[in-house]
Each structure stands twice: as C-alpha cells, then as structure tokens.
Amino acid sequence: MRNAIFALIPALMAAPAAAQSNTGITEFTLDNGMQILVREDHRAPVVVSQVWYRVGSSYETTGETGLSHLFEHMMFKGTERFEEGEFSEIISREGGRLNAFTGRDFSAYFEIMAADRLPIALELEADRMANLQINAEALSTERDVVLEERRLRTEDRPEGRFGERYSAIAHPGTGYAHPIIGWADDVAGFEVEDLRDWYQQWYTPTNATLVVAGDVQPDEVHSLAREYFGDIEAREVPAVHTPDNLQPPGERRLIHRDPQARVTQLRMGYEVPSFPTAESTRDPYALLMLATILDGGDGARLAEELVRGSGVAAAAGASYNPMVRLDAEFSLFGVPAEGDVDAVETALRDQIHRLQQEPVSAEEMERARSQMLADHLFEMDSVFYQAMQLGMLETTGSGWARLNSFEENVRDLTAEDIQSAAQRYLRPEMLAVGVMKPADQEDEG
Known part of the structure; x- marks a missing residue:
C-alpha cells in the first residue's frame, strides 16, 4: 500500500x-x-x-x-x-x-x-x-x-x-x-x-x-x-563487447560547412587511455595534469600564449576525462581570432610538440598541481558530487577506490611523467581534427 x-x-x-x-x-x-x-x-x-x-x-x-x-x-x-x-x-x-x-x-x-x-x-x-x-x-x-x-x-x-x-x-x-x-x-x-x-x-x-x-x-x-x-530477482546481463584499445586508426580530418555557423571552430582529439584502459596507473593523472597545464586558469599556456600572447585565437582550451569505460579523448579546441583556422591548429600542435620536447618547469608543475587539488577539494565539498564521483567511477569500471587515491597520485607526479605521457599518447596517428566553417567562407590560400 x-x-x-x-x-x-x-x-x-x-x-x-x-x-x-x-x-x-x-x-x-x-x-x-x-x-x-x-x-x-x-x-x-x-x-x-x-x-x-x-x-x-x-x-x-x-x-x-x-x-x-x-x-x-x-x-x-x-x-x-x-x-x-x-x-x-x-x-x-x-x-x-x-x-x-x-x-x-x-x-x-x-x-x-x-x-x-x-x-x-x-x-x-x-x-x-x-x-x-x-x-x-x-x-x-x-x-x-x-x-x-x-x-x-x-x-x-x-x-x-x-x-x-x-x-x-x-x-x-x-x-x-x-x-x-x-x-x-x-x-x-x-x-x-x-x-x-x-x-x-x-x-x-x-x-x-x-x-x-x-x-x-x-x-x-x-x-x-x-x-x-533485496527481494528483487537477479538476472544475468548480456556480454558486452569491448573494442581493442589504442589501436592507431590514423589521423582523421573533417571539414563541416554549416549554413548557420557564424564563426569557424576547431576541435582536435587524441585517443588516449582512461582509468580502466590505462596500462600504468600514473598515465591518466599525467594526462589530467597535461590538460591543466594547457588550460588550468588564466595563467595556463593556451590562454597566456595563444589568446593574450600571439592573439592567434579568440578562445582556446583543453580537457580530459579519464572516467569512461573505453578509451578516452584528450581534447583541444580553438576559435580563430581572425578566421585563420590553420594558424590555430598549428599553434595547438606546437603546444603539444613543446610538451613532448621540454620538461615542464618545477614552478609550472606546482601551479598545475595546486590547481588540480584545489578543484578536487572544492568539488568534494558537494555531497551530490561525492555521490556522482563514486557512481561514475564504479559504473565505468574505474573502481570507486580511486576517489581515495586522487590526491596521492597527483602529488606523486613528476615532470618526467608528464613528458612521457605527451610523447606516448599525443601522436598524430591517434588524432582526429574537425573544423566547422560558415558555408560561405572561402578557404585560406
């Protein structure tokens, strides 16, 4: 009743x-x-x-x-x-x-x-x-x-x-x-x-x-x-096919001309490991820090060098979410300041190349580490977010216990971890590039 x-x-x-x-x-x-x-x-x-x-x-x-x-x-x-x-x-x-x-x-x-x-x-x-x-x-x-x-x-x-x-x-x-x-x-x-x-x-x-x-x-x-x-009947669930992880598909490109688009937009995404697919437990945290170095506040590299510095981009960013069941995506985006999307793509590729060739300085590492820990602690102040983290970690196969070890894993990261992750995963053969242009926009050159 x-x-x-x-x-x-x-x-x-x-x-x-x-x-x-x-x-x-x-x-x-x-x-x-x-x-x-x-x-x-x-x-x-x-x-x-x-x-x-x-x-x-x-x-x-x-x-x-x-x-x-x-x-x-x-x-x-x-x-x-x-x-x-x-x-x-x-x-x-x-x-x-x-x-x-x-x-x-x-x-x-x-x-x-x-x-x-x-x-x-x-x-x-x-x-x-x-x-x-x-x-x-x-x-x-x-x-x-x-x-x-x-x-x-x-x-x-x-x-x-x-x-x-x-x-x-x-x-x-x-x-x-x-x-x-x-x-x-x-x-x-x-x-x-x-x-x-x-x-x-x-x-x-x-x-x-x-x-x-x-x-x-x-x-x-x-x-x-x-x-x-407790009295609800248990039933077996169907077997789920999981595709092979990190098989290089080759660089892929999309040019989408849209009659309603007002500005050109660029998206770039590298296929990278997630929490459940990573061979090394350190790699997802290194990729998280890479995204923070590029786009962790106003002092991060993309805002400092592409938007306020060279001015090639009106906006630029990076993101990575390791809480997925299959491989994840390390994402970059950019909006050209004056319509030159090729210049923005070149600038973003240069940023990736720099991370692969040069170790991140101790000062920049600490700034990114502090940003990651502060964001995590702020989010954990919410009871709803705490539950969300547990549910998402568990249902994606990441395991809820990762919530306990986040701070320790972030504190243990080194500049060598960051450079190694950039070299191993941010490779052209793992990259997809998408460009949206107004339908009437002429190509450069």
Missing part, C-alpha cells in the same frame, strides 16, 4: 561486516548482486540517493541508438503501484528533488532529500526497478519528446550538427561514435517490445549500484537496501 512509504523505519537488523575505506566510504553487496556504496557526510541533515545502471549509449548497437536515453524517460511513466507522475509528486511533497541522466556508459536516477526521508526514495526506486509499466501510449509521448529534444539541441544548432559528425570520426568502431540521444530514425522506430527487452536485459540488481551520500549511517543504509531491493 502507498501508506507504507511513510511508515517509520523498522528496527534495523544487525548488518554483516563490510569493506570500509579510510575516507568514510563503505561498500556492501546484497545477495542478489546489487552493490551499495555509502559515503558519510554529517555536515547537514541531507542525503543524496543515486541508482546507477551499467548501461548507456555505448552499449547500443546499429539500429538501437538512443534506446538508453529514451528508456530513461520511460522510467518516469509509472509502475503497477504508482501512476505516472505520482513518483515525482511524492518526492516533491516530502521536500525533495529528483531527476535522471544518461551517459555513454551509464544511466542514473537520483533523489535529494532530508536524511530521514531516505526510505521513501529507496522504496520508490526499488519499485520501478522491479515493476515498471511500459505501454504504447507512454512510448508514443516520450518518443515525440525525445525527437523534439534532439531537434532543438542538435538538428537546429550548428554546434550540435558539427559535434555529431566529429564524434563519428573521433571514435571509429566504438559506441562513442554515435550520439547519446540517438539517430532520429532509430528513435522514431522503437516499439514497446524494444523498451521491454532493454528493461529485462539491463535493469536488474546485478547491473546496478546504489550510492548514498550524506547524513547517514552505513549499516542503516544497508538494512534499508536489503528491505527494499
């Missing part, structure tokens, strides 16, 4: 011993295979509850792109017990917030509540894990919503059109080559059975991680998780 949601928490059963880290993270596993991660943070009487499923757009094959994202919408359409909209009404009435997101490697659903309302969030999430209703009317509505979302965010925007084309050449042969929202023809063709099959394949306790962060006690969370999720 619905009133059971608001019942007092029953007397908690004694919990078995669990793995606990030195930073307030405790791990449990239910008998049905569901993983529980608890991060204690008692500064405020608030709790963040997130259920992560190991499935996202990179799990999709030809003809089913966008299925993960569309299914995220369907998770709000009601269960055998709660009608459409009732889930959100209950959370709102209890003073909480909820939402969901789909990535290339995961789908996640979250609630932010007063700490004593955690049982409500867990009971509702368990219900839709086990009893989701999928019907043709709901699918028709949400399919139209997703197609409109795709039109507004991608098809009607030059940056969106360019981004999809760039991804196709930057990630050949992997599930990262197609958009998370999917190709329109695939989304338009999904039927009820496609969604039901996806639910049966991936939405099982054996493929899920519950992350709870905030003003909670680990044993209490474990007991609640057993109460609400």
Whole structure:
C-alpha cells in the first residue's frame, strides 16, 4: 500500500561486516548482486540517493541508438503501484528533488532529500526497478519528446550538427561514435517490445549500484537496501563487447560547412587511455595534469600564449576525462581570432610538440598541481558530487577506490611523467581534427 512509504523505519537488523575505506566510504553487496556504496557526510541533515545502471549509449548497437536515453524517460511513466507522475509528486511533497541522466556508459536516477526521508526514495526506486509499466501510449509521448529534444539541441544548432559528425570520426568502431540521444530514425522506430527487452536485459540488481551520500549511517543504509531491493530477482546481463584499445586508426580530418555557423571552430582529439584502459596507473593523472597545464586558469599556456600572447585565437582550451569505460579523448579546441583556422591548429600542435620536447618547469608543475587539488577539494565539498564521483567511477569500471587515491597520485607526479605521457599518447596517428566553417567562407590560400 502507498501508506507504507511513510511508515517509520523498522528496527534495523544487525548488518554483516563490510569493506570500509579510510575516507568514510563503505561498500556492501546484497545477495542478489546489487552493490551499495555509502559515503558519510554529517555536515547537514541531507542525503543524496543515486541508482546507477551499467548501461548507456555505448552499449547500443546499429539500429538501437538512443534506446538508453529514451528508456530513461520511460522510467518516469509509472509502475503497477504508482501512476505516472505520482513518483515525482511524492518526492516533491516530502521536500525533495529528483531527476535522471544518461551517459555513454551509464544511466542514473537520483533523489535529494532530508536524511530521514531516505526510505521513501529507496522504496520508490526499488519499485520501478522491479515493476515498471511500459505501454504504447507512454512510448508514443516520450518518443515525440525525445525527437523534439534532439531537434532543438542538435538538428537546429550548428554546434550540435558539427559535434555529431566529429564524434563519428573521433571514435571509429566504438559506441562513442554515435550520439547519446540517438539517430532520429532509430528513435522514431522503437516499439514497446524494444523498451521491454532493454528493461529485462539491463535493469536488474546485478547491473546496478546504489550510492548514498550524506547524513547517514552505513549499516542503516544497508538494512534499508536489503528491505527494499533485496527481494528483487537477479538476472544475468548480456556480454558486452569491448573494442581493442589504442589501436592507431590514423589521423582523421573533417571539414563541416554549416549554413548557420557564424564563426569557424576547431576541435582536435587524441585517443588516449582512461582509468580502466590505462596500462600504468600514473598515465591518466599525467594526462589530467597535461590538460591543466594547457588550460588550468588564466595563467595556463593556451590562454597566456595563444589568446593574450600571439592573439592567434579568440578562445582556446583543453580537457580530459579519464572516467569512461573505453578509451578516452584528450581534447583541444580553438576559435580563430581572425578566421585563420590553420594558424590555430598549428599553434595547438606546437603546444603539444613543446610538451613532448621540454620538461615542464618545477614552478609550472606546482601551479598545475595546486590547481588540480584545489578543484578536487572544492568539488568534494558537494555531497551530490561525492555521490556522482563514486557512481561514475564504479559504473565505468574505474573502481570507486580511486576517489581515495586522487590526491596521492597527483602529488606523486613528476615532470618526467608528464613528458612521457605527451610523447606516448599525443601522436598524430591517434588524432582526429574537425573544423566547422560558415558555408560561405572561402578557404585560406
């Protein structure tokens, strides 16, 4: 009955011993295979509850792109017990917030509540894990919503059109080559059975991680998780093919002329290791520091030398995210100050060559190290971000324990590590280059 949601928490059963880290993270596993991660943070009487499923757009094959994202919408359409909209009404009435997101490697659903309302969030999430209703009317509505979302965010925007084309050449042969929202023809063709099959394949306790962060006690969370999720049937998930890592595809180039583009834009991306694909545990941290040296604040090299120095670029940047399931991308971008995109590309290549040929100075290393640690500590001040980090690390195969070792790994980096990573990974045969130009712009020279 619905009133059971608001019942007092029953007397908690004694919990078995669990793995606990030195930073307030405790791990449990239910008998049905569901993983529980608890991060204690008692500064405020608030709790963040997130259920992560190991499935996202990179799990999709030809003809089913966008299925993960569309299914995220369907998770709000009601269960055998709660009608459409009732889930959100209950959370709102209890003073909480909820939402969901789909990535290339995961789908996640979250609630932010007063700490004593955690049982409500867990009971509702368990219900839709086990009893989701999928019907043709709901699918028709949400399919139209997703197609409109795709039109507004991608098809009607030059940056969106360019981004999809760039991804196709930057990630050949992997599930990262197609958009998370999917190709329109695939989304338009999904039927009820496609969604039901996806639910049966991936939405099982054996493929899920519950992350709870905030003003909670680990044993209490474990007991609640057993109460609400423990009786859900475990099912095996399909085997997932992982493409070979770091096979040099050769340098690839894209020139996209767009009638609505107003400025020329340049994107460059090197295929590099991620946390789970790196042979050396030091390499992802070295690549993170490389990105910080290039684009870690106003004093970083790209802003200092390409924007304010030579003035060749109106804007320039670099980024790297190691928390992905497959190989990652070390990304560079630039906007020419006067339309000369070749000059910006040359300047960015020169920056990479310099990192390969010259060790970074001790002063620059310390500035980048301080920036990375400060950013990390600032982000960890957020309970929601703490939960996000745990869920993302675990669902991508990186392992949640990396959260404990981030500071140590950053402090241990040397100039030799940085130079070695630049030499081994930022190579032309691992590079994709994309240029978006206004359709009426003439080529230089």
